[in-house]
Amino acid sequence: MSDYVRQMPHHGSRDMAQRPTAAMRFHIDVPLLLLLLALTGYGLFVLYSASGQNMGAVVRQGRFFVVAYIVMLVAAQFSPARYARWAPALYVLGLGLLVAVLFAGVGAKGAQRWLEIGGFRFQPAELMKLGVPMAVAWFLADRILPPQFLYVLGALLLLGLPSALILLQPDLGTALLIGSSGIFVLFVAGIGWRYIVGAGLLAIASAWPAWIFVLKDYQKQRILTLLNPESDKLGAGWNIIQSKTAIGSGGWDGKGWLHGTQSQLDFLPESHTDFIIAVLAEEFGLRGVLTLMAIYLLILLRGFWIGMRAQTSFGRMMAGSLTLTFFVYIFVNMGMVAGLLPVVGVPLPLVSAGGTSVVTLMLGFGILMAISTEKRMVVS
Amino acid sequence: MPQPITLKDPQLEARIIGARTVTAVVLVLAALGIIASRYHTLQIEEFEVYRTQSERNRVHLQPLPPKRGLIFDRNGVLLADNRPSFILSLVPERIDRLEDTLAEIAALIELSDADLERFTKELKRSRPYQPVPLRFRLTEEERALLAVNQHRMPGLVVDAQLLRHYPHGELFSHALGYVGRINEQEEALLDETNYRGTFHIGKVGVEKYYEDMLHGTVGYQNEENNAHGRVLRVLERTPPTPGRDLTLHLDYAVQKAAFDALGDRRGAVVAMDPRSGGILAMVSTPGFDTNLFVNGISTQDYSALRDSIDVPLFNRAVQGSYPPGSTMKPFIGLAGLESGLVTPETTVPDPGWYRLPGDSRKYRDWILRIRGTGHAPEVDLKLAIAESCDVYFYDLARRLTIDRLHDYLAPFGFGARTDVDTTTERSGVLPSTRWKRETMAQPWYPGETISAGIGQGYMLATPLQLASATATLASRGEHRIPRFLKAVDGAPVEAPLLEPVTAAPENWDAIFDGMREVVHGKRGTAEYLSDGITYEMAGKTGTAQVIGIAQGEVYDEEQVDERHRHHGLFIAFAPLEAPTIAVAIIVENGGGSSAATPIARAVIDTWLEGETG
Numbered sequence: 001m002s003d004y005v006r007q008m009p010h011h012g013s014r015d016m017a018q019r020p021t022a023a024m025r026f027h028i029d030v031p032l033l034l035l036l037l038a039l040t041g042y043g044l045f046v047l048y049s050a051s052g053q054n055m056g057a058v059v060r061q062g063r064f065f066v067v068a069y070i071v072m073l074v075a076a077q078f079s080p081a082r083y084a085r086w087a088p089a090l091y092v093l094g095l096g097l098l099v100a101v102l103f104a105g106v107g108a109k110g111a112q113r114w115l116e117i118g119g120f121r122f123q124p125a126e127l128m129k130l131g132v133p134m135a136v137a138w139f140l141a142d143r144i145l146p147p148q149f150l151y152v153l154g155a156l157l158l159l160g161l162p163s164a165l166i167l168l169q170p171d172l173g174t175a176l177l178i179g180s181s182g183i184f185v186l187f188v189a190g191i192g193w194r195y196i197v198g199a200g201l202l203a204i205a206s207a208w209p210a211w212i213f214v215l216k217d218y219q220k221q222r223i224l225t226l227l228n229p230e231s232d233k234l235g236a237g238w239n240i241i242q243s244k245t246a247i248g249s250g251g252w253d254g255k256g257w258l259h260g261t262q263s264q265l266d267f268l269p270e271s272h273t274d275f276i277i278a279v280l281a282e283e284f285g286l287r288g289v290l291t292l293m294a295i296y297l298l299i300l301l302r303g304f305w306i307g308m309r310a311q312t313s314f315g316r317m318m319a320g321s322l323t324l325t326f327f328v329y330i331f332v333n334m335g336m337v338a339g340l341l342p343v344v345g346v347p348l349p350l351v352s353a354g355g356t357s358v359v360t361l362m363l364g365f366g367i368l369m370a371i372s373t374e375k376r377m378v379v380s
Numbered sequence: 381m382p383q384p385i386t387l388k389d390p391q392l393e394a395r396i397i398g399a400r401t402v403t404a405v406v407l408v409l410a411a412l413g414i415i416a417s418r419y420h421t422l423q424i425e426e427f428e429v430y431r432t433q434s435e436r437n438r439v440h441l442q443p444l445p446p447k448r449g450l451i452f453d454r455n456g457v458l459l460a461d462n463r464p465s466f467i468l469s470l471v472p473e474r475i476d477r478l479e480d481t482l483a484e485i486a487a488l489i490e491l492s493d494a495d496l497e498r499f500t501k502e503l504k505r506s507r508p509y510q511p512v513p514l515r516f517r518l519t520e521e522e523r524a525l526l527a528v529n530q531h532r533m534p535g536l537v538v539d540a541q542l543l544r545h546y547p548h549g550e551l552f553s554h555a556l557g558y559v560g561r562i563n564e565q566e567e568a569l570l571d572e573t574n575y576r577g578t579f580h581i582g583k584v585g586v587e588k589y590y591e592d593m594l595h596g597t598v599g600y601q602n603e604e605n606n607a608h609g610r611v612l613r614v615l616e617r618t619p620p621t622p623g624r625d626l627t628l629h630l631d632y633a634v635q636k637a638a639f640d641a642l643g644d645r646r647g648a649v650v651a652m653d654p655r656s657g658g659i660l661a662m663v664s665t666p667g668f669d670t671n672l673f674v675n676g677i678s679t680q681d682y683s684a685l686r687d688s689i690d691v692p693l694f695n696r697a698v699q700g701s702y703p704p705g706s707t708m709k710p711f712i713g714l715a716g717l718e719s720g721l722v723t724p725e726t727t728v729p730d731p732g733w734y735r736l737p738g739d740s741r742k743y744r745d746w747i748l749r750i751r752g753t754g755h756a757p758e759v760d761l762k763l764a765i766a767e768s769c770d771v772y773f774y775d776l777a778r779r780l781t782i783d784r785l786h787d788y789l790a791p792f793g794f795g796a797r798t799d800v801d802t803t804t805e806r807s808g809v810l811p812s813t814r815w816k817r818e819t820m821a822q823p824w825y826p827g828e829t830i831s832a833g834i835g836q837g838y839m840l841a842t843p844l845q846l847a848s849a850t851a852t853l854a855s856r857g858e859h860r861i862p863r864f865l866k867a868v869d870g871a872p873v874e875a876p877l878l879e880p881v882t883a884a885p886e887n888w889d890a891i892f893d894g895m896r897e898v899v900h901g902k903r904g905t906a907e908y909l910s911d912g913i914t915y916e917m918a919g920k921t922g923t924a925q926v927i928g929i930a931q932g933e934v935y936d937e938e939q940v941d942e943r944h945r946h947h948g949l950f951i952a953f954a955p956l957e958a959p960t961i962a963v964a965i966i967v968e969n970g971g972g973s974s975a976a977t978p979i980a981r982a983v984i985d986t987w988l989e990g991e992t993g
Contacts, residue, residue, distance in 0.1 A: 144387075144388050144389075144393075145392075145393045145396050145397070146396060184404075187400060187404070188397055188400045188401060188404065189396075189397065189400070190393075190396035190397065190399070190400050242437075244422060244430065245430050245433045245434050245437065246430075246434065247419065247422045247423060247430070248422040248423055248426050248427055248429065248430025248431070248433075248434075249427070249430040249431045249433070249434035249435075250423055251423055251424070251427045251431065252423065252424060252427075261434055261435075261437070261438045262434050262437065262438075265437075265438055265604075265605070265606040265607055265612070266606050266607035266608060267434075267437050267438075267606075267607040281419065281422075281423065282434075285423060286419055286420060286423040286424060289416075289419045289423070290416065290419075293412060293415070293416060296412075297408075297409075297412060300405075300408055301405065304401050304404060304405050304408075307397070307401050308397075308398050308401050308402075313390070313393050313394075313397065316393075316394070316397040316398075316401070317397065320397065320400070320401050320404060323404075324404055324408070327408050327411070330412075330415075331411050331412070331415060334415045334419075335414075335415060335418070338415070338418045338419060338422060339418075340414075340415070340418050
């Protein structure tokens, strides 16, 4: 049916008249690419300082970026329709792997998150970061929007199942992230506000039972630490006290690149991964933070713009969800490092050191580019 | 009812999704606004707070404790120095679980309960990132054990600190006093800034009296540290000012002579230079090894010292109040001469006892038991001093009356603290009718004046008071406050002069004459001291009763318990024509003055030998 929609009669003559640019031909969204290059370049700069001026770490991250950009460009070459067709298979595969993780997974610190296949470690949850929104968008794209109650339930089932499996690993952060990527599809699809308000009330109502039955002690500790970091200065509170100190002491101008005392003298933990924004804030000041946020904001706006201009509902929903998920990373990471949110393992997207998350994110941007560069169809 | 068939409307869907996307943009902008305002709050509004905190993380002010001043004797012999000692300290900020770390350390090296207790106390007063000492005086082996295991236990610091050391231990224990760990009471009174990084303070004696001079002034350095506590560089440094080196009047050889001569008997010797008021020797036996106190004495050692029947912690020289006995007679004799009641030629009949007019009670002379009669039918002042005639002084005291006796003796410093430069000094008692009314609410009885005439009854003096009075006597009235301190960093310090004791020159001569007879006269009570003597010594023996002897009873040294025997006393100065040393000696339960007199000879011989080279 979606094929039917996409093959609505179009005025081929006008398309022919407009000679596609090279960027269009290679499915590259130039503004998005430039913004991503700016972001990753800025990130490498900060990483050099955050890793204790370790050029090796920068080169390693650079290599990840090269791989990720290639993945993105390759991903951009497939049409959104093809992603929609792949969605069910990808979803089923992902679900199968998540089940496998529970039985045969490896991991550390009491959580099983990885699958090891031929010496290659791999986290199925990463796959589902794209698999879930794709599947939900695929599922809803064939329905009349806004979706009816039954389809909302169906979509919730689609996103709930993998979230539950990831929660069992246990990995609350990723489960929430993946769940919300599906919910964002529903949101963009225009589900009634009564659902949204209802879900919000339900979330508040379930906070107390969740505290008692669901949250593990270490998770509760993180929330308590957020509320009062001084209660545990050397333990869980240490990170947050040190990151706030790093950020605050940066002031407007910052202490200068490579001159952040909190980060260079090892007071800041996880300075090159989850807490890298604190390094940036310390060394480049609020100026540097706002610059980063401006780049992020432009990327987000571009993402939403792509969504609004997408040719199909699938593309619109996908673009909206991917952009919102990207935003959630930013919000959660920056909020957690600044002591607004509890400490969860969410990296600062495309800035924190790490390979897998970078590839997943860039894959997402590849899909965005695919949506962005889909052949214009003029709907009469 | 058939449902109306709704068809997919791409344009409507595009509008729906478009509207939701716009909503999403608004929400995203709001959320990023919250984030931006949070960073604004931290970086602009609370900037100062966090800047200070990050500086506090990075820069630690470390106190540099000053080196304590050294103490020398008059000839430059080192009496108190500082030796490097290895200390294990912990930086609590760098230790996750203090309990576990302490347990691990305890498994490696010995930690006593006292160590832990002290550590807990000091933990409370410690400043952030300042190492808190746990164990002092680490042995080589303990240092090695810690070094090997240190990597597993962050926050451990082993460093060398200078610790007080007393090379001569017990010999100078009461003369110098000692330093010890700062306790809570001292903590409250201290200049907190200046004692940051200092763990020891003068507890008693010269070490306490001159604490301010000996301690010095603390220095500081600002160190840049990383999170692991490694000092990366020193940013700023104010060096400490070391404490001042003190030279005391004490003479090692004289002190040693006194200490050896006292041997294992309980007693005290104080020797002074009458020309300067300087204390040449101050011995109180038994003493103790002051080094034990430097790092906190063990409970066991401390209770042994505290509970010993010989009270070794008691400084008999300044705290011991003894009846001075007959050593008072020269001073009372001078009072008699000055009052005009007697002249050197005045004689008193001596049947061996004395009776107050209208009273049947007999006051015996000590000679009665030995000779069955008095010293001579008529006794003059010279003989009264030489043979220590009680009857002469009974009579003189009665005629003087207690209050005039008090007024003549007070200028010598009896009954009041000498204000010597050490601690724990007591004042002794110089009785008067007023004193008795005020302290005992009782009238003075005439019989008590008789006792006072021979330095018994209520009269009490410390060995230091006796030595100081003897020095004043030796210098014909020049009265100085007894002083340990001779020079500070090599610059001499004068002993403060007090109101001199005035007396006619012939009266001083008469007293000196009597005291010379004690040693050099044929009938002197210490005539045996003059054997082989190369100078002239003036002295006066004394015996102080420890238990009262009832009327008519006789004291028999052989029959009384050792602890109940009389105290033996002796005061002396020499050389007679130009005295350079005055001594006071007491030997507790020595039986009589003969226990004390040889000590004087040993001390004075040593001093005069040193003087002439």
